[in-house]
Amino acid sequence: MTEKLKFGLIGAGGIAQAYAQAFEKSMIAQLVAVVDVRPEAAQALAERLNCQSFDSYQTMAESLELDAVIICTPPVTHRDISVYFLDRKIHVLCEKPLSVDVNSAIEMVDTAARNGVILTMASKFRYVEDVIRAKSLVMSGVLGEIVLFENAFTSRVDMSSRWNSKPAISGGGVLIDNGTHSIDIMRYFLGALAEVQVIEGKRIQSLDVEDTVRIFAKSASGVVGNVDLSWSINKELDSYIRIYGSQGTISIGWKESKYRQSSSPEWIKFGNGYDKVQAFTSQIENFSKAILGQEALLITPQDSIASVEVIEAAYKSMNQTQWTGVSYDSLKVLGFTTAPTNGDKAFASAS
Numbered sequence: 374m375t376e377k378l379k380f381g382l383i384g385a386g387g388i389a390q391a392y393a394q395a396f397e398k399s400m401i402a403q404l405v406a407v408v409d410v411r412p413e414a415a416q417a418l419a420e421r422l423n424c425q426s427f428d429s430y431q432t433m434a435e436s437l438e439l440d441a442v443i444i445c446t447p448p449v450t451h452r453d454i455s456v457y458f459l460d461r462k463i464h465v466l467c468e469k470p471l472s473v474d475v476n477s478a479i480e481m482v483d484t485a486a487r488n489g490v491i492l493t494m495a496s497k498f499r500y501v502e503d504v505i506r507a508k509s510l511v512m513s514g515v516l517g518e519i520v521l522f523e524n525a526f527t528s529r530v531d532m533s534s535r536w537n538s539k540p541a542i543s544g545g546g547v548l549i550d551n552g553t554h555s556i557d558i559m560r561y562f563l564g565a566l567a568e569v570q571v572i573e574g575k576r577i578q579s580l581d582v583e584d585t586v587r588i589f590a591k592s593a594s595g596v597v598g599n600v601d602l603s604w605s606i607n608k609e610l611d612s613y614i615r616i617y618g619s620q621g622t623i624s625i626g627w628k629e630s631k632y633r634q635s636s637s638p639e640w641i642k643f644g645n646g647y648d649k650v651q652a653f654t655s656q657i658e659n660f661s662k663a664i665l666g667q668e669a670l671l672i673t674p675q676d677s678i679a680s681v682e683v684i685e686a687a688y689k690s691m692n693q694t695q696w697t698g699v700s701y702d703s704l705k706v707l708g709f710t711t712a713p714t715n716g717d718k719a720f721a722s723a724s
Contacts, residue, residue: 377403378661379438383430383454384445385409385418388468391497392443393422395653402441402661406433430454439463441664443495443657447542448549452477455492459484464491466660469553470684471677473544478681482674491663493670494677496557500655503630503644504558507616507623510632510643511562516618522559522598523615526551527608531578538580538604546582547602548691549684555588555600556683560676562616563592566683571691577605588687613647 378401382389385407396404406425409415419426427433430442434457441464444454451472455465465485471494472478485492498504511519532538537550548571560566574585585603592598601608614625621634630644662668701709 377401378440378664379403379405381406381408381430381433381437381439381442382418382445383408383433383442384468385411385414386445389418389445391649391653392445392657393418394650395657396422398650398654399657399661401665402657405439406437408433430457434458434461434463441466441491441660444468447536448473448544449542452481455481456484459488459490459492462488462490464660464664466493466495466656468495469557469680470494470544470549471681473549475678475681475685478678482678485674491660491670492674492677493660493663493672494557494680495656496554496672496680497649497652497656498554498558499561499671500652500659501625501647502651502655503625503646504561504614506643507614507625507630507632508562510623511616511618515621515632515634516616516623517620519563519596519616519618521617522563522596523600523617524555524558524598525601525608525610525613526555527601527603527606527610529607530604532580532584532604533578538578538582538584540582543582545684545688546580547584547604548586548588548687551602552586552588552600552687553680553684555602556687557672557676557680558614559590559592559598559600560679560683563594563596563598565593565679566590566598567593569683569687569690571687573691574603574605583691586691590683 380402382392382404404422404424406427407415407419408427408430410428412428415426442458444451444467448470451467455467458465481492536542538546568591570589572587573583576584578584584605588600590598612624612626616623621632623632626646628646629642631640631642633640659668659671663670
């Protein structure tokens, strides 16, 4: 058997724990070091995986011969850490979002190309088996023409003390955090997105960033998509993706995935739901095989940049949203003086 690729893991927070489980299953990649600015966190994870720990990524890079690194640090750090390793000709798998702005994303991709190494953005849902099977079903034509795409990532989470809600570190709120997944998935199914509009919901958690948004998008081919993102509500849905076509519907769920053609009353199950460890393991395997020249990247550099571009456009839309007021002039013509607020009983007649 060929010697496994040697990986360094930068960041020992929550997402790193999922990568740890994936490395335990990988047949072609092994974790040889963990880095965190909190030495005790790095050491604890390293002990579990029987590898070395460091308190700086520079020290790790100077101490070990690495094939690749996985960056699991807050978004504002992604550009600097990625460029550092890419310039050392070390392959980089960077957690989403790739960066907090388009210019940084372009620099990262250019640096990888200049040094002849691979850079890709981690986006776990693209590696979920049910999502990949659903894409195959869509491409087969069983749904007919795709008309509408729906996605929801909503759950009640106290974000008051988490870095994800600190804009100087995260680059934004739920839109850049969960929304990066949504945009990547939508592009996977619909292709290039031509237009996007975002409406922010009421801020429940008194954060400096948005905690609930709705995204409306239209693909270059004219398919409409809408996405609900929230840290403050739970929509209690069995599925997180629904795709509606002229001849059927696909439902990708947390516990099972299924589709139904309009000509049949029966749903056909095609998947067993979301498996986090499977998704992370498949992500590492695809990245590793791309390094070895055995497989194409599932998420290309172009995909990574496009994701950042759409999120940047989404924030521009959210911050510039212009609502069209409803005048209710027709009611005034009929003699009513108050706009309807709660059904016909709320109308006040001028007579």
